[in-house]
Amino acid sequence: MKTDKLLIIPFALAFSFFISNAFAATVEDEEEDEHFTILVKSPYTFEETVKRVQEAVLSNDFRVFPDRYLEQGLTDEFSVNERQMVIRFCHFGKLYKALKIEPRLGVVLPCKITVLEKEDGNVELTYINAKALARVFDNEKLIIAAEEIEENYNDIIDEVML
Amino acid sequence: MKDYNIKEYFRGSLRKSITGLLIVCILMPLALIAFLLFFSLNSHAMSSGQENVLSAHTSHDFDTTLKLIKQQLAEKGFQVAHVQRCDNGLKKMGYEVNKYQVVFFGRLDEVREITTKYTELTPFLPFKLLIYVQGNDTVMSIMNPEILTPMVTDKALTAKFAQWKREFVDILEKVSETSL
Numbered sequence: 131m132k133t134d135k136l137l138i139i140p141f142a143l144a145f146s147f148f149i150s151n152a153f154a155a156t157v158e159d160e161e162e163d164e165h166f167t168i169l170v171k172s173p174y175t176f177e178e179t180v181k182r183v184q185e186a187v188l189s190n191d192f193r194v195f196p197d198r199y200l201e202q203g204l205t206d207e208f209s210v211n212e213r214q215m216v217i218r219f220c221h222f223g224k225l226y227k228a229l230k231i232e233p234r235l236g237v238v239l240p241c242k243i244t245v246l247e248k249e250d251g252n253v254e255l256t257y258i259n260a261k262a263l264a265r266v267f268d269n270e271k272l273i274i275a276a277e278e279i280e281e282n283y284n285d286i287i288d289e290v291m292l
Numbered sequence: 293m294k295d296y297n298i299k300e301y302f303r304g305s306l307r308k309s310i311t312g313l314l315i316v317c318i319l320m321p322l323a324l325i326a327f328l329l330f331f332s333l334n335s336h337a338m339s340s341g342q343e344n345v346l347s348a349h350t351s352h353d354f355d356t357t358l359k360l361i362k363q364q365l366a367e368k369g370f371q372v373a374h375v376q377r378c379d380n381g382l383k384k385m386g387y388e389v390n391k392y393q394v395v396f397f398g399r400l401d402e403v404r405e406i407t408t409k410y411t412e413l414t415p416f417l418p419f420k421l422l423i424y425v426q427g428n429d430t431v432m433s434i435m436n437p438e439i440l441t442p443m444v445t446d447k448a449l450t451a452k453f454a455q456w457k458r459e460f461v462d463i464l465e466k467v468s469e470t471s472l
Contacts, residue, residue, distance in 0.1 A: 165443060169412045200407065203373030204400045204418065214407060214414075222385040225378070229392070234345050234433045236378060236394050236422035244414050246407065258415045266344035266439055 166263050170287060172245070172253040176213055179245050179253050179290065183217045186289035190282055192219040192241065200244060213247035224278070232272045238263055241279070243286070255290070257283060346457070347433040348464035349426075354391040357423055357430040360470055361395060364463040365421075370397045373418045390425040397421065402452070410449065413440060419456075421463075432467060434460050 172179040180197070187194050200214035220240045228235055243257045260283060264276030350357055362372055373396040382389045398418035406413050422433045437456040444450060 165412075166440065167412050167415045167443075198374075200414070200417065201400065201403060203396065204371045204398055204403060211404075211407075220381065222382055222387065226382060226387045226389070229389070233424060233426065233431075234347065234422065236392060236424065237345055237420055237433050237435045239378060239394060239420070239422075240376065242415070246411060246414065248411070249408075254411055256411060256414045266435075268344070 166259050166266075167256055168259050168283075169254055169256045170291070172255055173291070174253065176215075176245065176247040176253050179255065180215050180217065182290045183243050183245060183255070183286070186286040187217060187219045187243075189289065190286050192221050192282070194219045195240065200246075215245045216242050217245065218242040221282075228272070228275055228279075231275055232267050232269050234267065235272070241283075243283075255287065257287075344436050344439050345433050346436050346460055346464060347431060348468045349429040349431055350468040351428070352430055352467070352470075354423065354425055354430050357432065357467060358393065358395070360467045361421060361423065361432065361463065364466050365395070365397050368459050368463065370399055370419075372397045391430075392424040393422075395421040395423065410444065410446075412443065416440065419460075421460075432464050434464070436460075 174182060184194060184197075195218040198216045198218065199210045199212055200216055201210045204210075218240045219242070225239070238258060243255055246254050246256070248254065260276040260279040261273065264273045352360065358375070365372055376394040376396065378394060379389050379392040382392070396418040403417050406417060416435070416437070419434065419437075422431075424431050424433075437453040437460070441450050441453055
């Protein structure tokens with residue numbers, strides 16, 4: 131009988147080890163998933179890419195703000211890098227709903243896609259990973275809402291890359 | 293017969309004692325460890341959640357807060373690129389909102405370094421400082437740049453994130469503490 135009871139110990143230890151590893155793995159998986167931005171190489175020229183992004187944003191029911199160079203306002207107009215364009219856009223209905231869920235959301239607003247031409251001539255698009263970034267607010271409702279934003283971004287990028 | 297019963301009685305007691313000891317000495321501590329582990333992981337997630345967005349409240353009105361923020365940014369060598377008036381956009385579309393604006397700012401040399409070496413961080417540039425009205429307070433919020441640390445391996449950049457965080461916290465504190 132003693133032996134039977136003692137058998138519980140290794141099982142209990144194994145179970146405890148399994149549980150702690152499972153938690154650790156979950157945390158690691160989430161951390162790996164938390165790449166807050168997405169970078170895509172464009173097969174088009176800088177000008178073509180900018181145009182395609184603007185068109186894709188409009189066709190996905192967003193309003194487009196006037197484009198800005200990334201460095202605009204940080205330096206004078208003569209030294210601003212004109213090969214770094216930020217296409218900013220917004221869906222006010224979605225924004226209004228999202229702000230009701232999380233008022234601090236403004237720290238990542240507005241929706242935008244940055245198009246950059248690198249020194250080697252490659253053109254890249256970069257934008258936030260809405261779902262990963264939503265997690266930093268520690269707000270479950272926002273994480274659900276971010277899935278829709280992520281889909282919007284994916285649709286836009288798919289259209290640009292066609 | 294009597295002796296046997298006593299022996300059986302003591303054997304039974306011994307078994308119960310061993311079982312009790314097993315539960316008290318091994319299973320309960322294991323359960324406790326599992327519970328503590330679970331609790332510590334969750335509390336870590338909660339505390340890091342609060343730290344991801346740096347915020348401060350002030351009793352200054354919105355316009356005064358915006359003015360003080362611009363002053364503090366200038367003192368730290370940051371350039372204000374522009375102010376996005378989200379409230380105006382929402383109002384034009386028929387939504388009722390309080391003051392809600394975002395100040396875009398940065399240092400040109402830092403922005404250029406990041407966009408050249410770490411293009412994937414570009415969506416966070418220029419930095420954004422949100423100002424909005426909540427009840428009788430004006431709230432300032434900004435993303436903690438240290439959340440980006442897992443995305444980079446460069447220690448100099450990691451140190452830069454920490455430096456920016458200190459500067460942002462300082463700006464928020466000075467604006468909320470400034471008396472007029």
